[in-house]
Amino acid sequence: MIDTNLPNFESDLREVENMFCDTDAVKIRHRFTEGENKFVNTVTVNGKVYAYGNLVKGDLDELVKKRLVKRYAKLSIYKALAKFFEKELPWGALTGIRPTKLAYQQMEESGEFEEFFTDVMKVSKEKTDLTKKVIESQKGIYQKNDDNTDFFAFVPFCPSRCKYCSFISADIKSARAHVDDYVDALIDEIEFSKRFIKKLRSIYVGGGTPVALSNAHLEKVLRAIEKINSGVEFTVEAGRPDCINKENLKILKDYGVTRICINPQTFSNKTLELLGRKHTAEEVVEKFYMAKDEFIVNMDLIAGLNGESQEDFENSIRKSIELSPDNITVHTLCIKRGSYLAEEEHRLSGEAVDIMVDFAHSQLEANGYSPYYLYRQKNMAGNLENVGYSKAGKACVYNVDIMEEIASNVACGANAISKRVFNGGERIEREASPKDVITYLNKLEVIKERKTKLFL
Ligand code: SF4
Known part of the structure; x- marks a missing residue:
């Protein structure tokens, strides 16, 4: 169990916690400010408090908002635990989704994924390069066709x-x-x-x-x-x-x-x-x-x-x-x-x-x-x-x-x-x-x- 006010994402958040420790050390409180599109997460690790805010431009439909709530909450837990344990992980806050799948999604949305991987998701340069090589090798095989x-x-x-x-x-x-x-x-x-x-x-x-x-x-x-x-x-x-x-x-x-x-x-x-x-x-x-x-x-x-x-x-x-x-x-x-x-x-x-x-x-x-x-x-x-x-x-x-x-x-x-x-x-x-x-x-x-x- 993780102490959170986002019960729907409890298992996703626990996955991040488990990458660092298997005790119930983390508490997270999420807040979203309408109008400003501001996602604020306050994470407590064994009594130490870390707060993170993310601002997003433009209108957010419900589906995108839900995705971002989960993403920023996971990221906040990752950042807090990385700081607390003084340890970065190779795939950063990436859990629960295949790296290449997320990279393809990101490329469709913004034309690139590397900056998103390294700067937002805290994935190491080495693993970002690996993802890029995999995508390169899949050219000619990767084919979207529902049939x-x-x-x-x-x-x-x-x-x-x-x-x-x-x-x-x-x-x-x-x-x-x-x-x-x-x-x-x-x-x-x-x-x-x-x-x-x-x-x-x-x-x-x-x-x-x-x-x-x-x-x-x-x-x-x-x-x-x-x-x-x-x-x-x-x-x-x-x-x-x-x-x-x-x-x-x-x-x-x-x-x-x-x-x-x-x-x-x-x-x-x-x-x-x-x-x-x-x-x-x-x-x-x-x-x-x-x-x-x-x-x-x-x-x-x-x-x-x-x-x-x-x-x-x-x-x-x-x-x-x-x-x-x-x-x-x-x-x-x-x-x-x-x-x-x-x-x-x-x-x-x-x-x-x-x-x-x-x-x-x-x-x-x-x-x-x-x-x-x-x-x-x-x-x-x-x-x-x-x-x-x-x-x-x-x-x-x-x-x-x-x-x-x-x-x-x-x-x-x-x-x-x-x-x-x-x-x-x-x-x-x-x-x-x-x-x-x-x-x-x-x-x-x-x-x-x-x-x-x-x-x-
Ligand atoms: S051969 Fe493969 S599937 Fe069979 S017992 Fe070993 S690891 Fe499991």
């Missing part, structure tokens, strides 16, 4: 649970009794959902680990998707190298998959064991070479894994660059409640993770990779970001559409969230399916009805 549709299917099974994972994904061995029914329901939903696709941009089968399915199940799912594929980018999140083999790679190829993800997360065998990943770094290399001539490959790495040194992380970056996949995504460890690592000690400091992320950025850029999407989540180590890098011309359309929320998404399966965009993403309506497999199976008909309401 644009991406298609997603979710497979909620994995060969085993990784300790840092908070996704809804079951160990396929313990979920064995439901896999048959799940595959049939997913196919049913895929076939039903074809009607909602307007202009197909990309297909993504994610998880979980889709290739944890038996070859027969995998083939069934891909056969259903093949019927909607008009030759667009088609990604399967192969994910765990311990599930990838020549047979399932051939199936993916036969059904038109163009990209796969092979995710090392780290090239340290010691860390992989600690994470419960059940594969080695050598296996990543072996599976990468098995796939690289047939698919565009994305590799995911994580900065800030418990117990990893700077040297471990640098080694992972170097090994990835040596392999030279088309895409490398560098995630910052995000500890969510419910994941085993949330309970663990030996967490790295934000500063240590910051150095890792900087290293990744400079090495990847020096080796021909450009950042092309970025997003932030709550509880990220060091309040940093996840960045997807790609070689020229190899950026993933699906990732851009998802991050920028500029295309509708017809999503199938448990835990899938379908999304319809209006006016280039100004308004978005969503329909989420139940996370749990059994509830999904029982509610399939209701899900179909709700989807029909969303898209037709």
Whole structure:
């Protein structure tokens, strides 16, 4: 709880507070003076008082005013806490919105975003430059058209649970009794959902680990998707190298998959064991070479894994660059409640993770990779970001559409969230399916009805 007279924005304000401390140290009082268009916020941190005022020219409609009330209140809390703790954060007061999305909005309104980022939102020059590079890389892919549709299917099974994972994904061995029914329901939903696709941009089968399915199940799912594929980018999140083999790679190829993800997360065998990943770094290399001539490959790495040194992380970056996949995504460890690592000690400091992320950025850029999407989540180590890098011309359309929320998404399966965009993403309506497999199976008909309401 944060002590505020803006109860509607309580959770947004708490997000800023949580970037500095997790105690209830902050009190904020907001006042707006009509006529003057003056937003005044008085923030008290452990008894110390800070006051900030912002004047805005011109007429304000209710929607804009509401947006500014929230923005200036968050900013005031950020400034007060930065002063109190004598600490600036890389993304300043930016929370709750993707940096690129805000930058695009700002460019539409005023033709530029950089000054707004650095001077108003207190974003560092380095992160502002990163945002600019991402926007630059998205040229030719970023496209606002309400007919644009991406298609997603979710497979909620994995060969085993990784300790840092908070996704809804079951160990396929313990979920064995439901896999048959799940595959049939997913196919049913895929076939039903074809009607909602307007202009197909990309297909993504994610998880979980889709290739944890038996070859027969995998083939069934891909056969259903093949019927909607008009030759667009088609990604399967192969994910765990311990599930990838020549047979399932051939199936993916036969059904038109163009990209796969092979995710090392780290090239340290010691860390992989600690994470419960059940594969080695050598296996990543072996599976990468098995796939690289047939698919565009994305590799995911994580900065800030418990117990990893700077040297471990640098080694992972170097090994990835040596392999030279088309895409490398560098995630910052995000500890969510419910994941085993949330309970663990030996967490790295934000500063240590910051150095890792900087290293990744400079090495990847020096080796021909450009950042092309970025997003932030709550509880990220060091309040940093996840960045997807790609070689020229190899950026993933699906990732851009998802991050920028500029295309509708017809999503199938448990835990899938379908999304319809209006006016280039100004308004978005969503329909989420139940996370749990059994509830999904029982509610399939209701899900179909709700989807029909969303898209037709
Ligand atoms: S493979 Fe991915 S989805 Fe599956 S348990 Fe590990 S992190 Fe979670």
